[in-house]
Amino acid sequence: MTSELNATKAVIGELARHLNVDICLELWDGSIIPLGANAQEQIRFAITSPSAMRRLLREPSLITVAELYAAGDLDIVGGDPIDAMRHVDHLQFRFLPGKVNKMRLLKAALPILAKSYSVPSLVKRFTKKVGLAPSSGRDDRELIGFHYDLSNAFYELFLDENMVYSSAYFPTPESSLDEAQLTKLDLICRKLRLQPGDRLFDPGCGWGGLLCHAAQHYGVQAYGTTLSQEQYDYTSAKVARLGLGDQVTLELRDCRSLPDDRIFDKIAQVxxxxxxxxxxxxxxxxxxxxxxxxxxxYFGQASFRRNTENPADFPKLTPYMKFIVEYIFPGGELDHIGMTCGALERAGFEVHEVEAVREHFGYTTEHWARRLYARREEGAALVGMPQTRLWLLYLSLCALSFHRGALNAFQVVATSRYVGPSGVAFDRRTEYLGAKRV
Structure with missing residues (x-):
């Protein structure tokens, strides 16, 4: 054990020579090793067992980090995951393999690599091959169920009072999550130019936040679909509780299976x-x-990746996306904003507005991560601590990715293309602020 501990200190020391990270590592014996010249010790990453170090050296990847963190073999001392990861420039780790002396590192690591390790299976992992389309074996109901049927009570731990699971819109950075989500719901209604009696379609309606808000405050006839049984049960109960049964219709079905004669005035894809x-x-x-x-x-809001210089490189999964599709969103893919606008135009839409909301999503996911961290023991009682820790890591990575610009988010407004005037007002600000609510 002593030789392995000494080897671990030697390996970390060798890696730290090429890093300038403002954080320390704590080993299983309590010793603390700085990863930069001015690394602070208040918040630090902890490697809690020799086995964790063995696996990190043999399988260095984000998925390895995620599984070890879920199992508790990697931990964070003195703060939550966002606080810890803010001290780390992930690009330094990305370019680290090209900087280190691999022979020196291998020699130092031999006492660690000589021993075996086990891989615990403590969290759900989606291992099936996902078809490209429903016609080629893609089962969207199973993919959606993997993510959303986790537990309504679990989502209630970190979402706002209306259970809105999409980027909020913050009037100020200091606004509460509840205020920001209500602001976003109302902004969607105003960007859609909703009027009393409008037929609104919300495909993939989540827990019904937009359906109920639009029906209550804009007098629309709202129709939503979901493939999640948990979401369907929750939203059905909410519609009944609010007395909106005459205005809101919900179905448990694929949003792409409607009869041909079902026509809407407004569509919100959120x-x-x-x-x-x-x-x-x-x-x-x-x-x-x-x-x-x-x-x-049409209103659309979504997360996006940055485009790549070489179009052939864009479909390649980044380490972050590989983690997401295997543990969080199986079958999920992010396009770039140019791809979305092009697809809308090819489908017969005229694009009028594109608004970047990246920072808003950064604040949203940060709220979610911190709220879940504060109630992590309740999460453990619902879905187990490994699953709760996995979600803490996921939400924290999302927050930092949006804050740092690795991920983008946009709102897009378009109309079904038609010859003649668009019907969209010249002065958007006046139109949005002057919208009439019921």
Whole structure:
């Protein structure tokens, strides 16, 4: 054990020579090793067992880190995951393999690598091959169920009072999550130019936040679909509780299975297109266009990746996305904003507005992560501590990715294309602020 501990200190020391990270590592014997010249010790990463170090050296990847953190073999001392990861420039670790002397590192690591390790299976992992399209074996109900049927009570631990699972819109950085989500719901309604009696379609409606808000405050006839049984049960109960049964209709079905004669005035796609798969985007937007009246209004909000210089590189999964699709969102894919606008135009839409909301999503996911961290023991009682810790890591990585610009988020407004005036006011600000609520 002593030789392995000494080897671990030697390996970390060798790696730290090429890093300048403002944080320390704590080993299983209590010793603390700085990873930078001015590394602070108040918040630190902890390697709690020799086995964890063995696996980190043999399988250095984000998935390894996620599984070890879920199991408690990696931990954070003195703060939550966001506080800890803010001290780390992840790009330094990305370029680290090209800087270290590999022979020196291997020699130092031999006492560690000589021993075996076990891989605990403590959290759900989606291991099935996901088909590109429903016609080629893609089972969207199973993919959605993996993520959303975890537990309504679990989501209640960190979402706002309306259970809105998409980026909020913060009037100020200091606004509460509840205020920011209500602001976002109202902004969607105003961007859609909702009027009393409008037929609104919300495919992938989540827990019904937009459906109920639009019905209550804008007098629309709202229709939503979901493939999640948990969401369907929750939203059905909410509609009944609010007395909105005459205005809100909900169905447990694929949003792409509506009869051809079902036509809507307005459609709001709020962070569900990520579940459709890029190969299906063109047909998905064509489908929405077929179910919209002439000059109907479309609103879309989604997360996006940055485009790549070489288009052939874009479909390649990043380490972050590989972690997401295996443990959080199986079948999920993010396109870039140019791809979305192009798909909308090819499907018969005219794009009018594109608004970046990246910082808003950064604040949203940070709220979610900190709220879940504060109630992590309740999460453990619902889904187990390993699953709760996995979600803490996921939400924290999302928050930092949006804050740092690794991920983007946009709101898009379009209308079904038609010859002549668009019907969209010249002065958007006046139109939005002057919208009439019921």
């Amino acid at each position: 962070e569900m297109v990520e579940h459709v798969g890029i190969a299906n985007h063109h047909e998905f937007y064509r489908y929405l266009r077929r179910h919209m009246r002439e000059r109907g209004v």
